[in-house]
Amino acid sequence: MLKYSELKAGVSLCGVIKFTEDNCQLKNPTFFIFGENDDIIPLDQVTALEQKLKQQCKTAFEVKIYPGQTHGFVHRKKEDVNPQDKPYIEEARKDMLNWLNRYI
Template identity: 35%
Template sequence: MSSSQCFENPPNLSSTCGEGRVEELAGLKAYVTGPSDSKLAVILIADVFGYEAPKLRKLADKVASAGFLVVVPDFYYGDPVVDPSNPNFSREAWLKTHSPDKGYEDAKPVIAALKSKGMSAIGVAGFCWGGMVLVKLAGTEDIQAAVILHPGHITEDEIKAVKIPTAILGAENDHIFPAEELIKFREIMSAKTEFESYVKIFPGVRHGWSVRYNDDDESAIKSAEEAQEDLLNWFLKHVK
């Protein structure tokens, strides 16, 4: 399949989408892209729609083009959310099987595997569910930098526990994580002077805008690209 076919509407979620390859890492399938001899890695933790999402892989390729080895693990073991509006889909049952706590435990051997391959610095970006996993990782010193995009349900205590340079990119119109909560998090993060952090609220966008935008909406594309540039610039600054 050509790369262009990966971005059809509706998209074809073939595992051959993107410029990279699918391989096994720490017991998980993962989309891997970028220079294999790089000593700098970035992990992207997908939202509930999974590691095969074409626009997420497109972002992975974009980050890889800056010199990072980028890994997008399948933390859902081939069971992403396909249609949340399906009356037979149970969000509670899915989250019981795929909890952020389990994602956190699964992420640790991925990080260890990258370090065993010679990675000297690792950054992680998490989208929604992925942000719920990432905030736990950011409370350790196993990684060097974090970017949380349109967060899922994360707590003030988790934010207070963050130990590494962290950026939070949120939506003005977010039914899952309202802008008012982001403002609270900005206050908490700004009090942490031992490392750099920031919280940015994107106007006029909704939850998921950075990787689930409408290809026919120029404004949506522009907002997504701005968030992606912020993500990349954060890693260029802090993962080195």
């Protein structure tokens, strides 16, 4: 979402964009999905990302942290889903589709 202006919108699933200190300019509306218990991307990195976006980004964005979830929770295979995680997975997938439908 930093390079391709021809895209209308995007979703970042449990990933972190490596912004430079002075460049946090998304070219397109972007929805960021993170798990609260991600062992790869700590919440302090998510908080730092959100703060940089609030300060520098001029396009729409949203950062959402799903309670109790781990890295990659949104795209788990059906057989790997714990019953207690299912509502959060469904919510994240619905949020993602709503975001894309809003901008595409």
